Amino acid sequence: MRQKIVILIAAVLTLSLFAPAVAGSAAPAAQSDETDCEYPIELTDATGETITLEEPPESVVALQPSDAQTVFEIGAEDRLVGMPDNEATADLEMGDREAITDGYEIIHERVIDLEPDVVLAANATFDDDIETLREAGLDVYHFDEAESIGDVRDNVLRTGELTGECEGAEETVDWMDERLDVVDAALEDADRPLAYYAMGEDGTTAGTETFVHEVLTTAGVENIAERAGISGYEPLSEETLVDEDPDWIIHSDDAEPEVLMPDIAEATTAYQEGNVVAVDANQLNQPAPQVVYAVVDIVEAVHPDAYEAASEGLEEDGSDDTAEGDEDTDTSDDDSIPGFGIPVAVAAVVAVAGFLLGRR
Structure with missing residues (x-):
């Protein structure tokens, strides 16, 4: 499985060398x-x-x-x-x-x-x-x-x-970075709707200084908890939830079919318009490599146009980077993020030539 991932990474990097250079810009420094x-x-x-x-x-x-x-x-x-x-x-x-x-x-x-x-x-x-x-x-x-x-x-x-x-x-870290770079490029010009991450009936949510917060912001939404000044995992007041009126509600799927949130959240635009996104709990809640999949699931739901733009070319190219996998080590259905393969990286490079990759 990892061998195929390495091949994909190498292909992305090789193809990016042929993207037009931007005057005065330097290639992103390699991370240590x-x-x-x-x-x-x-x-x-x-x-x-x-x-x-x-x-x-x-x-x-x-x-x-x-x-x-x-x-x-x-x-x-x-x-x-x-x-x-x-x-x-x-x-x-x-x-x-x-x-x-x-x-x-x-x-x-x-x-x-x-x-x-x-x-x-x-x-x-x-x-x-x-x-x-x-x-x-x-x-x-x-x-x-x-x-x-x-x-x-x-x-x-x-x-x-x-x-x-x-x-x-x-x-594995290279794999994470390559996919997140493509996400960053796809969302460069996207609007950032307000989102509420629901964790409990008391309004508990993930604020700044949590990796879940960064999953949300990397996926192209503004976290209502940050606007409310919440750090770590704390309750969001019902008053703030109503006043700020988030566009999206995001939660982990371990709570389905119920969403663990205050009853008042049903009055928000997000709930009224059905903008409620369930994300795989084992990918979103665990500080481990598969948080990358959680990022892309949110992008696909909240930014379908950007997701489609980044994914275009897959059918035309006819490529399929689904790995055959190893029975013991294959922990997902696909080694690549769904919709983000080699053609995706090429499309992203062409669309945002000179965009400086590298997230940190």
């Missing part, structure tokens, strides 16, 4: 995506704990769904011996791996019995869980909280170092 898989390595986590890996790990446990998704995406699943088994990992191949959760609760004894070389713990992991596993002598790496897509990229690269899969991690 280098990882260190020269062992032994020492890595310090979010708690200030430093773990030392003398050699590439042969066994890895992922405590959270986002940890497991990342391991699969970078191609390190052959080292994954334990992971959560719940709805949040439904798209991943469990195989003969140990289910280390009961629902969403971590079963410490199962993790300890596996004697993994390293344990991956996304920031959502409770401190007590990490302390218990460390007291049992396990090396547990607690990730920083992902407050942006850039943080997700960093976590992917760090996972590569922790699993001995630096090359796969770098390829």
Whole structure:
């Protein structure tokens, strides 16, 4: 699967070299995506704990769904011996791996019995869980909280170092960046309608300093939470919701058929006009590579014209970049973002010649 992704990336970059140059503009600088898989390595986590890996790990446990998704995406699943088994990992191949959760609760004894070389713990992991596993002598790496897509990229690269899969991690980050660059180009001149991300009946939503906020803004909408001055995950007042009257309501599909939002939200333009978008919860809510798919799903719903413009040429070209996939590692139906393949990148380059790619 990754081999095909690399080929697509190379093709996009090669074709972009033939786009007309803009006078006085310089080619976007390459991002620093280098990882260190020269062992032994020492890595310090979010708690200030430093773990030392003398050699590439042969066994890895992922405590959270986002940890497991990342391991699969970078191609390190052959080292994954334990992971959560719940709805949040439904798209991943469990195989003969140990289910280390009961629902969403971590079963410490199962993790300890596996004697993994390293344990991956996304920031959502409770401190007590990490302390218990460390007291049992396990090396547990607690990730920083992902407050942006850039943080997700960093976590992917760090996972590569922790699993001995630096090359796969770098390829995955390249894959993310290439697709997001195409999205940026397609939305360059698009209007940014106001959107409300619904998370709960009390009005809880995602504000600034969350990666979900950046998913929304990258997808071409203005987040009502930012206008209201919300940072992190907090309730939006009913008064603000009514006064600002968002054009779109976006939510994760794990709440379907109901949308977890205040009753007053039914009075908004978004609800009255049926502008309610459900996004795959495992792609939108997990700080992992598949947030890219969540971005494009929102673009397709909110900006159909821009989506179509970026997608044009696929049928004419007759190309299909759907990968044959590997049974254990294929975590989606298509290696490319739906509608965003090589012809898309060419169309985007032609349409916005000289547009400086590179998001950070």
